[in-house]
């Protein structure tokens with residue numbers, strides 16, 4: 001199979017030389033295993049952290065070995081009763097064209113409900129991150145005013161729409177281009193701003209209409225978190241989902257300089273990983289499938305064609321080239 005390997009570890013921003021297209025023989029299909037042809041592979045911000053040789057919540061990628069990550073593909077040979085040829089499955093051997101997998105390392109995608117790609121986005125880990133982060137981690141309740149950063153991205157766009165669907169008094173989003181800001185308003189956000197236009201702190205304050213925010217869903221960290229701390233109301237909650245502003249940085253993180261506000265405002269800041277939210281999967285899936293079916297929630301995808309373009313898609317993701325979920329179609 002053709003696969004993308006990590007050729008060297010990026011320092012700061014990843015560059016094409018950090019990646020290599022290679023070919024390796026597929027292992028023989030054993031009993032209980034399936035051969036899958038990948039249809040879509042996911043590129044995700046967290047993968048940047050795995051490219052560093054540091055211990056984190058997920059193990060670093062090995063040098064000169066295929067990268068891995070979420071993928072959805074079609075079963076083309078099966079040595080298992082549990083999966084038949086033609087089934088579409090979600091699994092973790094992305095960044096390659098074909099994969100041999102133990103059946104229990106895969107789950108069947110309900111393609112009767114949505115296209116295969118959605119199982120890497122709204123109906124997959126991305127959706128669960130948004131759903132559980134907002135409702136379980138930040139303990140959103142109807143009437144809350146919500147701010148979400150990275151709002152035009154895969155997770156953020158879902159967070160804002162879920163908040164609206166669940167009765168938020170106001171949903172504010174930030175993103176990095178005017179087109180993305182316009183898209184957020186189309187998706188039903190009450191207010192949106194381009195964080196490149198002026199300090200986040202000023203733009204967020206203006207967007208709240210003087211009423212502050214009760215929940216901040218943080219995808220960005222840095223100046224966004226600092227601005228949110230300033231605007232959070234007493235008893236406010238922050239779901240710390242990501243800090244993409246610093247994934248490529250080689251220096252220690254600066255802001256937030258106003259963290260002590262958390263004391264007087266009695267704020268809760270909770271970091272979380274989607275892997276720790278699996279108990280909510282069934283509830284999430286049922287709700288999200290219904291929201292997609294009736295149009296309450298819509299999702300965008302930015303699709304790049306060809307395995308050889310996966311490294312560029314990943315690099316572009318970190319620079320904000322995507323609206324909604326960034327995917328590579330094989």
Ligand code: NDP
Pocket residue numbers: 044045046126129150151152153154155156174175176177180219220240241242243244245246272273274275317318319320321322323324325326
């Ligand atoms: P996105 O689709 O949101 O893509 C990343 C986006 O980040 C880009 O499109 C870009 O949009 C934005 N961005 C890049 N650099 C900056 C910057 N310096 N400041 C502000 N925005 C920036 O990715 P995901 O939806 O997959 O992930 C969103 C966040 O959630 C990430 O931080 C990710 O690590 C985190 N995450 C956490 C999980 C968990 O378990 N805790 C699970 C999944 C995701 P723009 O044009 O607006 O700048």
